[in-house]
Amino acid sequence: MNSHVDGASFAETERAVNGGSEWSHLNGDVHASTFAVKVGLAQMLKGGVIMDVVTPEQARIAENAGACAVMALERIPADIRAQGQVARMSDPGLIKRIKAAVSIPVMAKARIGHFVEAQILEALGVDYIDESEVLTPADDLHHINKHKFRVPFVCGCRNLGEALRRIQEGAAFIRTKGEAGTGNVVEAVRHARQVVGEIRRLQTMDDDELFTYAKEIGASYALVKRTKEMGRLPVVQFAAGGVATPADAALMMQLGMDGVFVGSGIFKSADPEKRARAIVKAVANYNDPKILAEVSEDLGDAMVGIEMDKLVQKWAADSRHKAQ
Amino acid sequence: MESSVPSESPKLVIGVLELQGDFFEHERLLEKCGVSTKGIRQRRHLLDENGKILVDGLVIPGGESTTIGKLLVELDMLDVIRTAVAPPHCLPVLGTCAGCILLARRIRTFDDQPRIGCLEVEVERNAYGPQIESFECQVQNVQVFGEEPLRAVLIRAPVITRVLDSARVQVLASFRDTPIVVQQDHILACTFHPELTGDTRIHRRFIEIVKQNIAVERRLN
Numbered sequence: 001m002n003s004h005v006d007g008a009s010f011a012e013t014e015r016a017v018n019g020g021s022e023w024s025h026l027n028g029d030v031h032a033s034t035f036a037v038k039v040g041l042a043q044m045l046k047g048g049v050i051m052d053v054v055t056p057e058q059a060r061i062a063e064n065a066g067a068c069a070v071m072a073l074e075r076i077p078a079d080i081r082a083q084g085q086v087a088r089m090s091d092p093g094l095i096k097r098i099k100a101a102v103s104i105p106v107m108a109k110a111r112i113g114h115f116v117e118a119q120i121l122e123a124l125g126v127d128y129i130d131e132s133e134v135l136t137p138a139d140d141l142h143h144i145n146k147h148k149f150r151v152p153f154v155c156g157c158r159n160l161g162e163a164l165r166r167i168q169e170g171a172a173f174i175r176t177k178g179e180a181g182t183g184n185v186v187e188a189v190r191h192a193r194q195v196v197g198e199i200r201r202l203q204t205m206d207d208d209e210l211f212t213y214a215k216e217i218g219a220s221y222a223l224v225k226r227t228k229e230m231g232r233l234p235v236v237q238f239a240a241g242g243v244a245t246p247a248d249a250a251l252m253m254q255l256g257m258d259g260v261f262v263g264s265g266i267f268k269s270a271d272p273e274k275r276a277r278a279i280v281k282a283v284a285n286y287n288d289p290k291i292l293a294e295v296s297e298d299l300g301d302a303m304v305g306i307e308m309d310k311l312v313q314k315w316a317a318d319s320r321h322k323a324q
Numbered sequence: 325m326e327s328s329v330p331s332e333s334p335k336l337v338i339g340v341l342e343l344q345g346d347f348f349e350h351e352r353l354l355e356k357c358g359v360s361t362k363g364i365r366q367r368r369h370l371l372d373e374n375g376k377i378l379v380d381g382l383v384i385p386g387g388e389s390t391t392i393g394k395l396l397v398e399l400d401m402l403d404v405i406r407t408a409v410a411p412p413h414c415l416p417v418l419g420t421c422a423g424c425i426l427l428a429r430r431i432r433t434f435d436d437q438p439r440i441g442c443l444e445v446e447v448e449r450n451a452y453g454p455q456i457e458s459f460e461c462q463v464q465n466v467q468v469f470g471e472e473p474l475r476a477v478l479i480r481a482p483v484i485t486r487v488l489d490s491a492r493v494q495v496l497a498s499f500r501d502t503p504i505v506v507q508q509d510h511i512l513a514c515t516f517h518p519e520l521t522g523d524t525r526i527h528r529r530f531i532e533i534v535k536q537n538i539a540v541e542r543r544l545n
Contacts, residue, residue, distance in 0.1 A: 007349030007519040030459035047344040068388040127455035150456045
């Protein structure tokens with residue numbers, strides 16, 4: 001799926017998003033927070049595993065297992081589900097302690113539309129913000145205008161239109177929504193297949209058809225055209241939401257994702273360290289069933305999965321947020 | 325990502341370490357320069373069963389240095405690469421950002437981090453601060469890279485804090501008085517990401533190094 005991409009391709013998407021580099025900040029002898037710098041960090045995470053952690057100790061376990069970044073959280077999605085309360089940005093103190101514990105990038109989640117939580121996370125110096133449906137939305141109609149920030153953002157999507165709308169708002173990195181905290185990969189697979197399938201169909205379209213298609217999926221024409229040219233999403237795309245095993249992670253990679261987020265799947269399992277290491281290795285060799293078999297052996301119990309029809313609340317197909 | 329080798333002139337084959345990071349971008353740029361690439365994810369991709377090295381050069385991409393280092397150990401590849409890069413085999417190697425960290429002899433604060441450690445410099449990881457301090461700048465060395473400055477994209481980049489052997493390590497470009505591109509014989513490293521721009525000059529220099537160090541056969545015992 002990467003056939004038309006070279007190193008500069010992701011950064012060149014900027015022209016489709018805002019027609020130039022008006023958002024970059026000149027600061028002395030350097031240009032800070034350019035689109036290239038924002039999408040560039042996502043490019044560096046490719047082929048890697050980003051793990052949810054709730055303590056500095058878990059963060060160190062994740063780093064030692066080979067995570068390419070950690071997501072600092074107060075509660076992992078499985079516990080948010082179990083408790084059923086309003087879920088917000090984590091305590092800044094916790095984020096600082098996790099930042100101090102590891103040398104790899106640290107991400108943190110802000111509620112959808114909650115640009116003040118995002119301002120706080122930026123002030124804390126987190127490396128990426130996840131504007132996440134896992135937290136309770138703060139604005140049911142709008143997402144954060146991510147162009148206004150120097151820190152880059154990752155956002156979830158279920159289909160191509162949603163992905164391109166988030167990129168238009170300034171997201172430099174996209175992930176599938178999946179259903180976080182379930183240990184069930186079916187929704188992540190659905191969303192990955194949906195995006196990849198839509199792009200495949202887009203590539204067979206005549207250029208004259210793109211105007212109407214853009215309108216149909218609610219995305220800008222420039223980004224639809226850019227996606228057709230690249231033959232893939234114009235920023236890095238990871239899988240997220242329900243990945244629990246090395247096989248799940250490799251499945252998402254073989255479906256064309258650039259890397260994997262693992263949330264509850266690691267620290268809700270019997271042997272988190274071993275499982276984390278196995279998933280990292282599985283993503284690095286996702287096409288080699290022999291290695292996948294080796295790393296899947298004797299991992300202990302995976303997190304207990306939840307069937308989709310038993311779910312009280314589906315976060316991805318969330319009625320809490322009207323403007324998807 | 326192997327591309328076909330034309331029968332009339334055997335193309336150079338550059339291995340690109342594909343464990344984690346932006347290896348794909350390196351492959352595209354190398355192919356643009358007219359060489360073949362070979363993805364390296366396991367020991368057997370680098371060595372055949374007789375110990376013969378299957379590539380003419382190796383690129384260690386940007387990414388997370390801790391992740392790549394740990395995978396090199398777990399997949400039993402670190403010693404092989406270390407031996408291949410050292411004399412007498414002298415396999416040419418290019419490291420960018422995380423790749424530069426993995427090549428460095430010393431790492432401040434994290435000196436126990438697994439790495440190849442063949443480049444006589446000391447680096448400090450993530451020396452400019454968190455991602456919001458990442459930036460782009462321009463660097464120039466007219467004699468080496470020509471009139472046009474290089475566009476350097478630095479992402480949570482390391483700084484080369486010390487050159488440990490100034491007789492061997494040549495500083496090819498600097499930013500704010502610290503080296504940003506260095507060469508030590510057949511080893512080329514930079515703290516930024518030439519693979520994130522369309523500019524092929526760093527990669528072309530590496531290909532020249534590969535050509536100067538072409539060996540009939542490199543066989544490890």
